[in-house]
Amino acid sequence: MTKKEAILRAAQEAFGELGFSNATVKDVAGRADVSFGLVSHYFGNKQELFLAAGFDMADRIITRLIEATKDAKTGMEAICNYMSAYFEFTEEHRKRFSVLLRCSPFSHMEVGVDAAKVAEKFSFFIEELKRCVNMGIADGSIRDLPVEKTALIIYGNIVGSVRTSLLTPYDSEGIFEETIRHVARSIANSPSQDGC
Template sequence: MTRKEKILRAAQEAFGQLGFSATTVKDVAGRAEVSFGLVSHYFGNKQQLFLAAGFDMADRLYTRLEEAVAGDRTGLESVVSYMTAYFDFTNRHRHRFPILLRCSPFSHMEPEVDATKVAAKFRHFIDVLARCVSRGMADGSIRPLPVEDTALIIYGNIIGSVRTSLLTAYRSEDLFGETIRHVERSLKTAHAEAAVTTMPGTARDLIASQPDSTRHS
């Protein structure tokens, strides 16, 4: 791991745990075991470091989601694959993932942070979901719905579950799995196959592996 990568990882942990206001560049430098000047050299001020750390995590997640929805699947199966990959990524990086909840247009944004850049970055996540929903309506696996609103509602369900899991005292052994099933029930047509039960390696595996995956950082 390069020193720049160490700084990004440390920033993700610090901002995710403490939030923007309570995190200092000095704290990030200490976690990364580098000098304050090196952090400033790579990332400038705290606002730029915050965006760089958040966008690095967002790009990693986006790549994983594109991989998850690729291939010859129905739209409904793609939505389930998207949600499963999102929740699995959350679990595997749960000590750093909260940076995406802090650096998000779905959260309170600090006045010093460029909210326009954040919104543009997160637009990619909605666009992937919208493609899945459109595909599902075309292939008959998803009932006729307003595509944009439906994509936002699905993403809202995902974010709500992740925030509940990572940032609150509420605990549920199957919150992620039930969120997937809830969305699937809401979307599918009467004749559509159940994506969760027919697709190997998606929601059913996530539910089974959830206790182990929380140990990853």
Template sequence: MTKKEKILLAAQEQFGKHGYTATTLKMVADCAGVASGLVSHYYGNKDNLFLESGGELIDQMLAILTDKAKAGENGIKSLEIFVQAYFDFTEQHRTTFPTLLRSSPFSDEYPHLDRTHIAAKFKQLIDRIEDYIIQGMDDGSVREVPLPQTSYLVYGHIVGAVRTEFLTPFQIDKLFKEACQFIVRSLAKT
């Protein structure tokens, strides 16, 4: 792993654990085992590092989810695989994934941060959901639903389940499994 990659991973962990406001570039540098100046050299300032760390996670996640969803034999199955893979990704990246919760366009943390770039990355996830819904309406596995509204509602449901799992004191057994099945039941053509 290069020093730049170590810095990005350390940033994801620190922002995920402490949030934007409480995380310092020095904390990131210490966690990565590099000099503070190197963090600034690669990423400029804390805003850029924060957004870059979230954007890199989305790119990584989208590649994995899209690849897994290719196994679906129709639109609803591809959507189900995509959603379950999203939840699996959050579980497998528990120390870094909270960075996405904090940097997302849905976050109220540090409201003055320009999230235009990160919003475009999140929009790729929503667009992929919409692709599977359209595929399903075309192949008959998904009932007719309004778009893009349904794509945003599906993503909102995913985000709600993830936020409940990561940010609340509630301990809900099999929440992700049921959230996925709820989405499938809501869209499947019967």
């Protein structure tokens, strides 16, 4: 791992754990075992470091979601694959994933962070869900639903489940699997098509 990658990982941990306001560049440098100056050299200021950390995590999950949905035979299968891949990624990167919750237009936006840049980066998540919903309506696996609202509701279910799993004291064992089943039941064209 390069020093730049180590800084990104450390930033993801620090911002995910402490938030933008409470995490410091000094803390990130300490976690990455590099000098403060090297962090500044690679990422400039704290806001740019925060965005780089969040966007790196977003890019990684986007790559996973594209791979998960590309060969789906139906829109319902694509939605289920999308959700499964998202949840699996969350579990694999549990210690660093919270940065994506904090650097998201679907969460409380941190003061001092360029919300427009964040919204632009996150447009993929909704656009891919819209593509999958459209595909399902066309192939008959998904009911005729308002596409954009359905995509937003599905993503809201995903984010809510991830937040519950990562950030709350509730027993959330099995929440990811049940969220997938719940969404599938909600959008299926018929009860026989709701299985993922």
